[in-house]
Amino acid sequence: MRELILEPEIFNLMPDGAHSIERDVYENLAATGGLNGFPFEGWFVDAGTPKSFIEASQACISAGSFSSGSVDRGSWFGEGSTNKGEVVSSTIGFGACIEEGSVFATQLFWRDPEIGPNCHIEGCLIGMRARVSRRVLT
Structure with missing residues (x-):
């Protein structure tokens, strides 16, 4: 923003x-x-595409820029999120619910999405309060 x-x-x-x-x-x-x-001291990423937005999110994880939530396996998990799947190099928003058997890589999830079981998704932005059914593949 x-x-x-x-x-x-x-x-x-x-x-x-x-x-x-x-x-x-x-x-x-x-x-x-x-x-x-x-003059500006710091770093800036122009995140005008989904790919660059995901890359900017990964840069924030690597730099330790988040002041809340937790980091695990190169992914940031917002407060209140639950993960029963396998998540790598992703940003998982506050209140996200990821069901068992789901696999994610290089994702960005906004606040409160629900991801059903056995979804395999890579390189996507998932919107706020989105509902993804079971067995979705990208």
Whole structure:
């Protein structure tokens, strides 16, 4: 999630329809000296795709960035989550319920999903309060 502070005139520079503010607006502003910023110490990941969002989540796990929950086998588990399956390199949201026989790798689950038994899912984002039935394969 990011926050942008933009002058109202910036919206006049945006093309109609879907676009990339970085490529369609910022590059032109930078070229004309109209883009400002401030020094930043830390790290930033532009997580604009499901793949990059999962990678950013993995970077947070590796860096120990979570202030709650627990880490096990390269996965972060939010408070109140239960895991009866096999989870590797994933981010499991608060209150998640993963049933027996389910296998996950490089996942990101939002808050309160229910994952049925014997699901094998890899490289997906599972939404908030999603319900995944038994024996789902990706």
